[in-house]
Amino acid sequence: MREDKTLAQALESRGVSRRAFLKYASYVATLMALPPSASRVIAEELAKARRQSVIWLSFQECTGCTESITRSMSPTLEDLIFDFISLDYHHTLQAVSGAAAEHARTEAMKANKGKYIVVVDGSVPLKDGGVYSTIAGITNLDMLKETAKDAFAVVSVGTCAAFGGIPHANPNPTGAVAISEIITDKPVVNIPGCPPIPEAMTGTLAYLLSFGKLPELDAKGRPLAFFGETIHDRCYRRPFYERGMFANSFDDEGARKGWCLYKVGCKGPIAYNACATLKWNGGASFPIQSGHGCLGCSEPGFWDKGGFYEPLAAATAKLDIGVGAAAVAGVAAGAAAAELMRRKKSAAVDAANSKKKDG
Amino acid sequence: MDLLDFARGPALQIGLYVFAFGVAFRLASLLLLPRLKDLSAARKGAPGAVVASGREIIRRMWPQSVYAEATRFTTINGYIFHLGLAIIVFLGTPHILFLKGLIGVSWPGLPTNIINGVAVITFLSLIAALVHRLQSPVLKAISTANDYITWLVTMLPVATGLLAISHLGWRYETLLAVHILSIAVFLIWFPFGKLMHAFLIFLSRGTTGAHLAHRGAQL
Ligand code: SF4
Numbered sequence: 001m002r003e004d005k006t007l008a009q010a011l012e013s014r015g016v017s018r019r020a021f022l023k024y025a026s027y028v029a030t031l032m033a034l035p036p037s038a039s040r041v042i043a044e045e046l047a048k049a050r051r052q053s054v055i056w057l058s059f060q061e062c063t064g065c066t067e068s069i070t071r072s073m074s075p076t077l078e079d080l081i082f083d084f085i086s087l088d089y090h091h092t093l094q095a096v097s098g099a100a101a102e103h104a105r106t107e108a109m110k111a112n113k114g115k116y117i118v119v120v121d122g123s124v125p126l127k128d129g130g131v132y133s134t135i136a137g138i139t140n141l142d143m144l145k146e147t148a149k150d151a152f153a154v155v156s157v158g159t160c161a162a163f164g165g166i167p168h169a170n171p172n173p174t175g176a177v178a179i180s181e182i183i184t185d186k187p188v189v190n191i192p193g194c195p196p197i198p199e200a201m202t203g204t205l206a207y208l209l210s211f212g213k214l215p216e217l218d219a220k221g222r223p224l225a226f227f228g229e230t231i232h233d234r235c236y237r238r239p240f241y242e243r244g245m246f247a248n249s250f251d252d253e254g255a256r257k258g259w260c261l262y263k264v265g266c267k268g269p270i271a272y273n274a275c276a277t278l279k280w281n282g283g284a285s286f287p288i289q290s291g292h293g294c295l296g297c298s299e300p301g302f303w304d305k306g307g308f309y310e311p312l313a314a315a316t317a318k319l320d321i322g323v324g325a326a327a328v329a330g331v332a333a334g335a336a337a338a339e340l341m342r343r344k345k346s347a348a349v350d351a352a353n354s355k356k357k358d359g
Numbered sequence: 360m361d362l363l364d365f366a367r368g369p370a371l372q373i374g375l376y377v378f379a380f381g382v383a384f385r386l387a388s389l390l391l392l393p394r395l396k397d398l399s400a401a402r403k404g405a406p407g408a409v410v411a412s413g414r415e416i417i418r419r420m421w422p423q424s425v426y427a428e429a430t431r432f433t434t435i436n437g438y439i440f441h442l443g444l445a446i447i448v449f450l451g452t453p454h455i456l457f458l459k460g461l462i463g464v465s466w467p468g469l470p471t472n473i474i475n476g477v478a479v480i481t482f483l484s485l486i487a488a489l490v491h492r493l494q495s496p497v498l499k500a501i502s503t504a505n506d507y508i509t510w511l512v513t514m515l516p517v518a519t520g521l522l523a524i525s526h527l528g529w530r531y532e533t534l535l536a537v538h539i540l541s542i543a544v545f546l547i548w549f550p551f552g553k554l555m556h557a558f559l560i561f562l563s564r565g566t567t568g569a570h571l572a573h574r575g576a577q578l
Pocket residue numbers: 231232233235236237238239241259260261262266267268269288293294
């Protein structure tokens with residue numbers, strides 16, 4: 001693809017009609033809950049957009065996020081837009097490696113200073129000087145700081161980058177942290193999920209390309225368009241929840257009849273994500289539809305919320321030995337207080353008796 | 360650790376410790392107090408202590424006819440919010456799951472909509488109890504901070520629970536966290552305020568019954 005081609009030209013050369021392109025623009029506008037007029041702006045601006053330089057850094061991660069995006073249902077317009085961005089550096093996808101790869105990164109940074117987007121998947125280990133994850137001898141921390149310095153924006157893809165994810169889970173042996181804990185001087189968009197929904201990623205990119213600014217974010221830095229509602233808000237099993245019809249195990253009558261999965265650990269009520277509406281694999285299904293409760297993977301600390309199969313209502317506090325010890329201590333203190341009273345009383349009786357005797 | 364994690368974990372854990380310590384302390388300090396032996400012989404025909412205790416407990420479940428009118432509101436409203444609280448706590452599915460997490464046993468619950476309805480009635484009943492207390496000159500005169508704090512820590516879980524299920528105000532996870540935190544506060548206040556009546560009411564009524572029966576009162 002020639003560097004100076006606009007997106008419209010690039011898509012045209014791939015045989016995508018203007019009608020299909022307009023359809024995509026209104027799809028993105030709807031997806032992101034934008035007013036109808038926005039679809040025209042998106043169409044116009046996207047059509048004029050030139051290749052956006054993207055540097056994709058993969059740190060402590062499992063490559064699931066990249067898999068999710070690159071293996072989404074194809075061929076779709078999202079894929080073509082993904083093709084259209086200039087992925088100047090991506091460990092998993094680039095052909096070159098070693099010094100040549102690092103060279104590509106520094107070249108892209110120089111050539112697109114202040115304009116490129118840094119996409120990060122994976123968390124950054126800070127413990128022991130960050131030695132637990134290095135690329136070409138450079139720690140993730142140093143590479144992130146250096147690369148993000150001249151970026152226009154940073155996009156954290158996946159829960160590891162957005163909130164620390166699995167590497168950050170208790171006991172967090174590598175001291176893993178989220179990207180937003182390191183990059184504090186520029187906008188960071190979080191697109192969490194383990195993995196994140198491809199449309200959330202491409203939709204956000206399309207927004208950035210069209211409007212040249214970040215979409216509206218929630219308090220956790222997530223685009224409101226995709227993370228504005230909980231899974232529970234949009235879950236098709238919700239009527240069963242309201243009626244108190246729950247699956248008690250994964251193989252009981254309730255499970256077979258598709259009742260609510262709250263009792264078997266569904267975290268849908270506190271998970272902000274678009275799985276229930278956008279679904280996965282081209283809208284085929286999502287975890288709850290496949291019979292498994294939501295893990296709440298787009299939320300910080302989802303790995304440490306007391307167990308995937310523990311209901312949300314169950315406390316992580318327990319009636320442990322400490323509670324027994326507190327009760328025993330209470331009895332001891334109570335007995336001491338009663339004894340004190342007894343002594344006071346007998347002292348008073350003694351005093352009264354001796355007074356009587358003296359009198 | 361976010362607010363919800365804090366509420367579900369450390370806050371509740373502290374609440375449970377204080378509750379266990381406080382209840383054990385209150386009961387032990389009361390039951391182990393030196394008591395004067397009643398050396399008098401029981402009146403002829405007086406029932407045994409257990410029977411007399413049981414009778415008195417049942418008798419006091421409803422006011423005597425001479426007091427019926429004067430205490431009608433307190434009695435009926437009291438039953439409404441006590442039963443309401445019991446239904447919410449023991450028959451609401453999330454609460455059953457909460458208790459199951461602690462004690463390991465569970466039982467069937469009522470549909471969410473019914474629990475929501477009961478919660479609204481309980482909420483209104485608690486408001487009515489406060490209004491009544493403030494409007495009655497006698498009740499107002501004998502009320503102390505203990506009464507108002509006890510009312511507040513009972514009301515907070517009901518109010519925050521209602522907000523959480525109706526998604527009013529903050530986001531759901533924040534409301535849920537605040538709801539659980541209000542339970543932790545409830546547990547902490549329980550042994551040291553008037554909520555302790557849950558443990559003491561039958562004990563004191565039973566003791567009174569046994570004492571009076573011994574002396575020949577017809578219960
Ligand atoms: S399955 Fe989960 S998200 Fe769906 S209604 Fe039940 S609790 Fe809510």
